[in-house]
Amino acid sequence: MQLALAPLQTYTDYHFRNAHLAVFSGVDKFYAPYLKLNNDGTIKSAPKIDILPKNNPTISVIPQLMACSVEEFFVMADYIESLGYQEVNWNMGCPYPMVTNRNLGAGILNKPQEIFGMLDRIIPKSKLKLGIKMRMGLESTEEILEILPKLNDYPLTEIIIHARYAKQLYNGTCDHERFRECISLTKHSLTYNGDITTREEFEELSRQFQTIDSWMIGRGAMMNPGLFEEIKFGVVDSSEVYRNKLMSFSRHLEESLLSCNPDRGYALSKLKSYWEYLCEGLSDGKQLYRKLKKAKAVEDFNAFITEML
Incomplete structure (x- = not known):
């Protein structure tokens, strides 16, 4: 396959x-x-x-x-x-x-x-x-x-x-x-x-x-x-393991985005676009995305993810 x-x-x-x-x-x-x-x-x-x-x-x-x-x-x-x-x-x-x-x-x-x-x-x-x-x-x-x-x-x-x-x-x-x-x-x-x-x-x-x-x-x-x-x-991660993976995934995205463009506003905008999809796969995703949309800086964005996940 x-x-x-x-x-x-x-x-x-x-x-x-x-x-x-x-x-x-x-x-x-x-x-x-x-x-x-x-x-x-x-x-x-x-x-x-x-x-x-x-x-x-x-x-x-x-x-x-x-x-x-x-x-x-x-x-x-x-x-x-x-x-x-x-x-x-x-x-x-x-x-x-x-x-x-x-x-x-x-x-x-x-x-x-x-x-x-x-x-x-x-x-x-x-x-x-x-x-x-x-x-x-x-x-x-x-x-x-x-x-x-x-x-x-x-x-x-x-x-x-x-x-x-x-x-x-x-x-x-x-x-x-x-x-x-x-x-x-x-x-x-x-x-x-x-x-x-x-x-x-x-x-x-x-x-x-x-x-x-x-x-x-x-x-x-x-x-x-x-x-x-x-x-x-055929392996489905527990909620805790999967959410930890998502946080790691998001950190990799952030590092990659900032390495190609130091504009933190650009990185924030891209992270929001990725997480609009990622939140759809979470039971509390709508609540999380409402918070993420309001983030004014990458640091706030990451704080919201850590708090929710």
């Missing part, structure tokens, strides 16, 4: 990945949030920094990019290759309208000929191995039924499927029946992604899809960073 940490923009960055590796276990593959271009054609700086080898010294990371043209693809792919990476993941899954309206992310899924046309030009030229992370469609999960069989013509490393269509965003339920159809339509290694937030949910999905051996977890890992080891090793 392979477990992967999903690439969640602004969340599962190298600060989160390194802190997770220091405190928790169970992740087999880490994916970095996507690279994207500025309006002037240069790569946005934050994701460039995120995948620098010096920021991922002990982690095997697969970078991700988002492109709607071959030219855009290679601007980012060439940078990724220059850092020594051997594989890239193409994001066809981001569901947000500001992205999809520009034919980026899942916005290309209702234009399959554009996908295949790009692949026809990318595959022969790229030295990087290529995988794809995708939604099942832009407006309907039926859209994947046309795309998936034709992807068999291309030498992809894997296809990761979030079992929703883009216009759902993260609402409603995943379409498990459609995912079951997908299994029979592809010869590629298939990874399931979507709504794995507890070990019980994973076990139910594992029973449904017994041929699937690769799973990706995103929001569930943000709410409970210990979820991977719960699934992989």
